[in-house]
């Protein structure tokens with residue numbers, strides 16, 4: 001039989017052991033509660049940010065519903081101050097927002113034309129424009145051809161390369177990471193990184209000039225052309241204008257913008273350099289696509305939202321929302 005002393009010793013060890021278990025479990029529970037509290041707080045902040053963005057969207061849609069205001073945004077986007085026009089203190093943070101005029105973006109989804117019978121072909125004029133845009137960055141001709149061919153195969157629904165430089169599943173399956181062709185329109189410009197031939201350097205050069213929309217009716221607003229981003233004008237001139245010449249033309253534009261597309265086309269420098277069908281068919285005086293960029297800081301947490309707003313039947317509609325920035 002165990003002596004009383006030994007029993008007491010064993011009981012003490014057991015008690016200490018139990019206390020240690022309870023202490024460690026409590027510590028675990030406490031940290032779990034803290035994490036949950038932190039998660040709830042973060043989720044509440046996010047909800048608050050989303051609600052604030054939605055109300056700002058409503059305000060923006062109302063603002064963009066008049067042609068005059070849309071034109072004001074276009075003209076304001078082209079001045080030298082690129083600072084956020086909206087800056088509001090919030091209860092527990094701050095809100096900054098601006099509206100980007102997307103009137104000078106090239107819609108990558110317009111590279112494919114679909115006939116009434118559903119046949120898909122490369123839109124040659126649009127493809128030539130994109131090639132000219134790449135040429136304006138002095139990208140090698142072979143690289144341009146490789147990217148252009150791969151882009152068409154990436155967008156068209158078939159599984160056969162259109163040209164010897166094209167690429168379908170056979171190519172992408174052997175790549176690292178292994179992947180398949182999308183065979184549908186782009187949803188996000190960052191998908192361009194997956195296309196054969198595309199490099200990060202080329203992507204970053206094209207990024208300010210491209211967009212992806214299912215609406216093919218996106219044309220280039222001559223009043224949206226920005227001296228900070230002259231490559232669209234260089235590409236419109238089939239690269240007969242230099243970067244500097246394009247910048248000069250845009251810096252000398254009338255203060256209130258061009259009154260008509262012909263006013264723009266009739267300038268001497270433009271007259272001599274614009275010959276492509278694309279440049280004659282794709283210029284307008286009105287922007288139909290805007291992005292509301294909202295940056296909200298609540299409880300020291302940052303949230304970035306992009307609301308894509310498209311004019312549909314003369315009324316602004318939010319067609320897409322994106323959380324975060326384009327890298």
Ligand SMILES: [Ca+2]
Nearest residue numbers: 153156157158
């Ligand atoms: Ca394809």
